[in-house]
Amino acid sequence: MGLAKGASFFTMELLLPQTLRNPTSSSGAPTRAGGDPSTRFLLELARALHAAGAPSYRLEEALTRCASSWGQQAEFYSTPTSLFAAFGGGEEQRTYLLRVRPGDTDLGRLSELDELMEEVAGGRVAPSEGIARLRAVESAPARYGRASTLAAFAVVSATAAVFFGGSALDIGFSLLLGLVIGALGLAFSRVGLFESTAAFVAAALSIVAAHFVPGLSDRVTTLAGLIVLMPGLMLTVGLAEVSMTHWMSGTSRLAGSAVVFLSMAIGVALGRKVSTLFPGFVSVDGTGAPTVLAIACSLVLASLGFVVLFRARKSDVGWILLAGVGGFYAARFGAAVVGPELGSFVGALAIGMGSNAFARFYRRPASVLQLPGLLLLVPGSIGFQSLSSFLAQDVLQGVDAAFRMLFVGASLVGGLLLGNALVPPRRSL
DSSP: OOOBTTTTBOOOOOOOOOOOOOOEETTSOBOOOTTOHHHHHHHHHHHHHHHTTOOHHHHHHHHHHHHHHTTOOEEEEEETTEEEEEESSGGGOEEEEEEOOOOOOOHHHHHHHHHHHHHHHTTSSOHHHHHHHHHHHHHSOOSSOHHHHHHHHHHHHHHHHHHTTOOHHHHHHHHHHHHHHHHHHHHOOOHHHHHHHHHHHHHHHHHHHHHHSTTOOHHHHHHHHHGGGOTHHHHHHHHHHHHTTOHHHHHHHHHHHHHHHHHHHHHHHHHGGGGGGSTTOOOOOOOOOOOHHHHHHHHHHHHHHHHHHTTOOGGGHHHHHHHHHHHHHHHHHHHHHHOHHHHHHHHHHHHHHHHHHHHHHHTOOTHHHHHHHHHTTSOHHHHHHHHHHHHTTOHHHHHHHHHHHHHHHHHHHHHHHHHHHHSOOOSOO
């Protein structure tokens, strides 16, 4: 879910649902975690939290706290594609391996799992009953239907065109392009090829539309149409995990974000070859900076789009709007005082403190506000522009954009860490 970026940065990873697999013991034999309900609950909770998009440092802390609440000795290790859980100590220790896939971020499910975990850890719900409730949460129907998801893609793409300085034509075509990319995402079954295919389609359609519609910016519409797919949030989470000394998980996410950036850049490069069919074709840039009113309206609409894309509860809509708008304008204030890159630090600090205060007061996961708020700040499009420059053999611009991307990402992580220090969340998630 990285919104970008000249003033904002959007992101969203479209991945297939996670398949459930039997845990494996340290001896390599499949097992059902014995007959201990608490162990089975922790294993299924670990898998469910991973599928809901919990970062490794939050997931491991939440599971450790839950296990220690009833005096169970347990250790957990999470990566984007595997989970390890060890119970007991010494020669009696038993280790389980769960093969998993990176899951979509599902804030509504994350909230439900957090509530269930607190009830089981507090002794209000038995682990055996917790297992049944956990399975009910996982099997519940999608919070938002296909129509709502397509509308969210379209709205986020249109608002991205506003931030990129697009004209009314650019905004309208970006909305249509968002619908096309969203439909591809819902229909595509090969995850590894989706990003490059979507990038090719977005670039090719933008070139064709710009040829037949004078004044349409193919550059703005291509980037706006793909903005939901930019792995800016994956990059930021990876940097956060590395800073928390979760090096394996963090480097895996950083490598994954680099692969997505590269596949999208290649797709766009291929799609732009369509311009050879139109001799004399010239790309058009955006018309200029958006107005204050346009930015305000786009912030509200983009935040509503993230509510759907991140499957947040409807009761959290107001808080998510507040986090998105507040974090964005805090970043703008910071940019005016300390510069645009460090402005992201100020925005992340405001989001981190606000989301942690929300978690302390309402006993809810801080991620519910933190992730949507960061989407307006993460450096997704900067990374995409960096790779595009390298492909165009503009090495200096590519290096400059890559450095800015990493600097903005590090600023976001630094702001969140300072926010955690100033206002501890007292919640694992």
